[in-house]
Amino acid sequence: MESRHLQARIDVVFQALWRSGLLAAILLLGACGSGGDAEPEPATPVGELIAAAAADPANDTAAHPAAAFTVPQSAGVVAVQFGSAPRVNFTVISDGAVKRGLSLSNVSAIIAKLVPASGGEPAHWVSYTSSIETATAGVGPGGVPAVASAPQATMDPKQTDAALRAAQLTYHDEGYYTYTFRTDITDPTQTRGVSFEPTRTHRVSLQLSYVNAAGDTVRVNPSFDFTVDAQGRAVAVTDPSLTRRMSDTGSCNACHERLSAHGGGRVDTTFCVTCHNPGTTDANSGHTLDMATMTHKIHAGRRLKALLDANAGGEDYVLWGYRDEPQHYAEVGYPQDLRNCSKCHSAASPSTPQGDLWKTVVSKGACLTCHASGTGSAWRASHSVFNGGADPTTMPNAQCGACHLTGSNLDTARVHWNQNEDNASRYRMHIESAAYDPGTRQVTVRYHLSDPTAGDAAYELVTGDCTGSGSTLACPTSAKFGNLRFYLAYQNLPGQPTGITDFSAYNNGGNTAQVYAYRGDNDGHNHYTVRIAVPPDTATAVAAGSARVVSIGQVKEQKLQAKWATDPRPEVTPRELVNVVVQHTHADLALSGPLVPRRTIVSNEKCNACHAALGTTSGSNTLAEAFHSGARNTVESCAVCHDANRxxxxxxxxxxxxxxxxxxxxxxxxxxxxxxxxxxxxxxxxxxxxxxxxxxxxxxxxxxxxxxxxxxxxxxxxxxxxxxxxxxxxxxxxxxxxxxxxxxxxxxxxxxxxxxxxxxxxxxxxxxxxxxxxxxxxxxxxxxxxxxxxxxxxxxxxxxxxxxxxxxxxxxxxxxxxxxx
Structure with missing residues (x-):
């Protein structure tokens, strides 16, 4: 508490110096230099240092936007300077050289400060530049705006006076640009009351566009986190705990290819949060445009609408954007399970040091997005404090954190556990060999299912709920391994070329070429051998060429408690089964002629960049709408049944x-x-x-x-x-x-x-x-x-x-x- 009061006093003194003009005079004297206190000239001129850095591909702005700031800094140019309005110094490097000739239309800028977490409220960015959106009459839910007007963070406005506009962006022959803000962020009358706190962490972000040598338009958003020293100069924040980077654009781009919004110029989440923070609201809908709330609700849009239609507390999430155009998100379904928070948020990446805060800092702004909280919702039913009609959106975040304590049964990371996917690490199918005997028309497959978390120990596939033995052996679909099967994909159209493998048999009489894995002969060490019969040839179906054995199916586990603090988690009561993903495999073999494996066209890894575990959940995140109950989770298995004849x-x-x-x-x-x-x-x-x-x-x-x-x-x-x-x-x-x-x-x-x-x-x-x-x-x-x-x-x-x-x-x-x- 004492340090907080000291910080407040420092900020007051600092701001008083700004108001009096004394600090500006100090800065001017410092810039001129005096006697032995003057900073030494760099051994190498700034222009030569920047030119040398530009020749390094690692500093190309398109690939490494941060170099727009780090290269000038390394040459001795301060990234941000304060006198009255901030001046931002940056470079643009393209095709091995500094990009010259940018105009003001190529550059926009914004500066935000980071308000630290306090009293259970999470840290958040606040922009110094904003405007007021006035809702258009007749535009909003049901044709009525939610509020008459609302503040929205925005980029620093461009100068309207011709002379000032001409000076707002200048190029220096040394190889860098200076953008001068129109907004004096130290003046609260220009920031709509947002106070300048120089010792706080700040972020300056740029929206750049330029054309490279190949004629491509490059759009990037360099950002730089800093504090301001007593001389009014930006000092880089090097301690990752003093900034806030929750998500990495690379994670977004695994699905979005290139994150792009507002006409294509906003491409980096580090930039997005400088506007999309709690102070920005869509007047038409009344929704906050804070990054956490908005992004979660967009990705949960389909689920929220489904809950609304079921009178289960959901909503039809709509925002009004450019030119009052409604943006509907009721059909947006996150293509994997919504509990996979670490897909976007993980501290494992050095670029997102705060990526794991979702596990420890609970906020209604994030949680009441996927979790519908309206009347009739399961969430309300599980939170008795709101059953009397209290509004969950008005509760303090500290109240959330009081229950969802780290290490408790309601630990956020624990309750978001996804048994269906997380336990996939325990099951990997191995095909040791696959060979065809034309005499018996059988494919012999040797295989085992292992537990990679236990030294690849092999599982016994016949469990206690199976009955019979030998030819009468039968395991129900509710048995742990009763759904695991092998399919044989092969060619059988008469006259079909065999030089390129295209499976055609499944929908031409070959769908019986399959067998359950539990029916194999156990060698005593849980390694099995099974035989798949190839159907007899007919006038319209002749097996030939190359084939593929593919494993499919999921493991049936007893559902375990998600709300549990320790491992092992107990089973839920009453007992319930849950499907768990298996790491499946395949093996190629020849039925006739040389082996020609089916060409590799797409990869499971690329599918799972969006889908996490292909086919196991849909955009509505319910197993009921998963493809084939989630049992087909590889592209190799899909191609077996979905052949040309289907x-x-x-x-x-x-x-x-x-x-x-x-x-x-x-x-x-x-x-x-x-x-x-x-x-x-x-x-x-x-x-x-x-x-x-x-x-x-x-x-x-x-x-x-x-x-x-x-x-x-x-x-x-x-x-x-x-x-x-x-x-x-x-x-x-x-x-x-x-x-x-x-x-x-x-x-x-x-x-x-x-x-x-x-x-x-x-x-x-x-x-x-x-x-x-x-x-x-x-x-x-x-x-x-x-x-x-x-x-x-x-x-x-x-x-x-x-x-x-x-x-x-x-x-x-x-x-x-x-x-x-």
Missing amino acids: ASSTVMTNGLALQESYQFQRMIHGIHGNSRRTHPYTHGNRVVDAFAKDGSSLTGGVPLAADVQNYAAEVAWSGIGIDCNACHVNGSHRVDWGQLGAVVSKPAGVTDPLQWLVISPKAASCTACHDSTQARAHVSAYGGASFGTQSQAWSLRHTEICADCHGSGGVMGVDRVHSQR
Whole structure:
């Protein structure tokens, strides 16, 4: 308490010096220098030091924005100086040299101070520059603004006087720029009452845009954390405990490719928080625009709307943005479990020293986002203090922390435990060998399931709830390992080329080529051998070429208590089962000819950058809406069933009398590429019309059937564009080696899969996103492709010529038109 009073007295004296002008005079004398007190000249001129630093790729501003400040500082140039209005010194380095010629339109700046945590309230940033938003009449929830006006943090305004504007950004021949604030942040009449506290941690952030040598527009947000010394100069904050960095933009960009907001210029969370802090409010909706609250509610938007519809205390989260445009988030579903807080917040990264504060600092601004707290919510029911009608949003944060104590049963890190994914570390499937015997038409698989947390000890797969033995052995699906299986994926279309492996058997009589893992013969050490029978050849199905054994399934564990302070956690009562992810694997083998493993197109690691554990939860974060109950969590397993012959029993949404293809490559592009689609990609479609981009209906006003999974509405690609490399590996998107067309029509009575109608291979991929009438006509007329008018046999005999224009390096090469330059 004494130190806090001393700090307050220091700030008062410092501010009094600013008001009197004495400190400015001191600064002027200090700048001129006097006698032995003058700072020595650097051994090397500033310009030479900056030029040398610019030649180092590590200082390129596009790749390393912080170098905009650190390079001039290393050359002896102070990053921020105070006289009246702050002056910010920075450089821009591009293509090995200082970028000259920037104008004021290329630069915006903001300075915020960090208010430390106190009394249970978390630390937060406060901007010195703000404006008042006046709500437009008739704009808001139900056509009524929530409040008439509200403060909003903003960038430092540009000068309106021509002479002052010309001087607001200046370039120095030594290789750096100076931006002079219009706002004197030491004057509370210009900061709307926000007091200047020089000894607090401050952050200056820039919004820069410039064009590099390749002609690309670069947008970056360099930031610099500092305090102000007695001479009015910025001093870098080097102690990570004295700043606040909760999330890293790199974590955001794992899904968003390049975080981009407000026209594309805001690309870094370190910059975002200088505006999006508790002092900023959307007048139309009345919602705070604080980063923690806003970001959590956006990512939980779908769940909150579902709870609202169920009268369970949720909300329809809407913000009004640029030009009073409503921003709806009811269809935004976080593509993994909302309990995975460490995806965005982790102190394991040196760039986010406060990343673990979510575990110890509890705040209603963050918690009452995913946790709906309205009347009827489960959260209210579990907090009896609010059952009398008290408003949870008005409670002090200290009250939250009083219950959610570190080390207690309600420790935040403990209650966010996700058994489904966290216990995946205990289960890894190993395929030791897989070989085909053409005489018996059986694939012999040797394998074991191990516990990596216990020295890879092998599990016994037959548990006490299994019955019988030998050929009568049966384990129920509720048994711990009763769901683990092996599938055999292989080719069986007569005449199908074997030089490139495209699985085709599952939906052509080969779906019986599977076996439960528990049915294997145990060698006494929990290593097993099992045999998968390959179905007999027929006139329309001939096994040939290369195949793949894929493990699938989840482990059934007894659900354990999340609200528990110690390990081991006890089971919940009454007893309940929970699915737990397994680290699955696969093995390739040849049925005939040389082994040609199926090409690697996408990676599980890239999928899981967004999905954490592919298929185990959906955007609504409920197991009920997970794909196949979460049992398929690898792309290798998806490709087994979703082969070229898999088609829906319903029609396409574009009005054509065709079935929708659920071939893996077409389905995945259709789900993720809906931002380019004209018609929704659905599962179980019963309507035909163009898709309304607001995600609520079709343009004809006909709503989607209640049981339809409307991926085009529910899944929004989170990147700024369509970056194929976000999923693909080894440039696999540049050349589509697929041999089989995607089946879209199985005419009545036609059992020969070669006579089923298809979209030819390349067209099947491209029109999954580009589905307009014009796009379909283009691929058919110019690409030598078929869109449901020709058979699979025809497609195998004809070569699409799409690559003539769209091949890598072509005039409209995929590598160019889908690039993210």
